[in-house]
Structure formats: structure tokens, C-alpha cells
Amino acid sequence: xxxxxxxxxxxxxxxxxxxxxxxxxxxxxxxxxxxxxxxxxxxxxxxxxxxxxxxxxxxxxxxxxxxxxxxxxxxxxxxxxxxxxxxxxxxxxxxxxxxxxxxxxxxxxxxxxxxxxxxxxxxxxxxxxxxxxxxxxxxxxxxxxxxxxxxxxxxxxxxxxxxxxxxxxxxxxxxxxxxxxxx
Numbered sequence: 001x002x003x004x005x006x007x008x009x010x011x012x013x014x015x016x017x018x019x020x021x022x023x024x025x026x027x028x029x030x031x032x033x034x035x036x037x038x039x040x041x042x043x044x045x046x047x048x049x050x051x052x053x054x055x056x057x058x059x060x061x062x063x064x065x066x067x068x069x070x071x072x073x074x075x076x077x078x079x080x081x082x083x084x085x086x087x088x089x090x091x092x093x094x095x096x097x098x099x100x101x102x103x104x105x106x107x108x109x110x111x112x113x114x115x116x117x118x119x120x121x122x123x124x125x126x127x128x129x130x131x132x133x134x135x136x137x138x139x140x141x142x143x144x145x146x147x148x149x150x151x152x153x154x155x156x157x158x159x160x161x162x163x164x165x166x167x168x169x170x171x172x173x174x175x176x177x178x179x180x181x182x183x
Contacts, residue, residue, distance in 0.1 A: 014060045024145060036155055039147050048140055053131050063127045064067060069118055076111035101169040 030036035083104035089096055157174040160166070 020149070022151050025150045027148050027155070031151070036151065038153075039151050041147075044143070051136065051140065052077055055130075055137075058126070058130050058133070062123075063129060065118075065123055065126055069123060072111070072115050072118060076108075076115060079111055106163065121144075150178070 027036065031038045047155045086100060086104060090100055153174060157171070157178050159173055
């Protein structure tokens, strides 16, 4: 772990991050208990649900595709063993020995080509597609944290406005913070 003051981590930054996490946790608990209202964006929530569904379906498809590729590889190995068996059983004096060897080699090449095309055109495309999801997921989480911060600042602002002893500088500061978080 980095020492305080070295590598860009200072006691002040650490304290700010701990305070943010504490405030967010406190706000979430109040929202879950129904003591504080929660800002909702139904359209965004629908998009998040669609995103999560797409992530789940994509992950399932990738898993199934990998299983299919393993099955293709197994079929390729079985076909190769069958070709070797036919080559061993087929007598030299039998008619079509050379044609049979050519056909079995072509079958082996076709299986290898099929497997490679599946890897190149399906699996790599799927991996690239699913590789985009962690970045989007982190952006969704960031937006969620910003909403909690906004709710917390808004509730703090409302509390200060309705307090018996009003401190105008605190109200102005929190009001400014609410306006910044609204963006």
C-alpha cells in the first residue's frame, strides 16, 4: 500500500474519498429506509436494464460459442482418427486407395479451415463486442454515484434552509454544490 504523501496519495485526498463514500452510504441507507427521496430517471433505468440484459445474453452466447468451438475441435479430431483408421484398413491393392487419401486430407483441411473461420469471424468478434461492456458499466456506476451525491447535496440544502439557525454562507455553498451536481 502506498504511504501517505507519496505517489500522489495525500491524507487530504484520502479523507475526502472516505467522506464521499460515507456520505453516499448514508444517503443510500436513508433512501432504502424511505427517509429520503431518491432521484429517478425511468428512461435511463430502462436503458440500464437493456444493457444488463444484453451483457447477460452476450456472455451466454460467448460461452455457448466456446462450447461449440470445442465440439467442432472434437469433431475435427474424430474425423482425423477416422481417416487414419481408414488409411490403415485400406489395402494397397484395393481400388481407390489414392483417391481415399486425397479425400481424407481434404476433409481434415476443411475441418481446420472451418474451426479457424469460426474463431476469426465469430469468437474474436464476440470478444471485441464484450470488451466494450466494462467501460460502459463503469460509466453507469459513476452516474449512479453522481445521482446519490446530488440527492445528498439537495437534502443537505433543504435541511439548511429549514434549520432554525440559518447560516447563509453554508446555504450558498451547498446551493452552489447542488447546481454543479445538476450537470
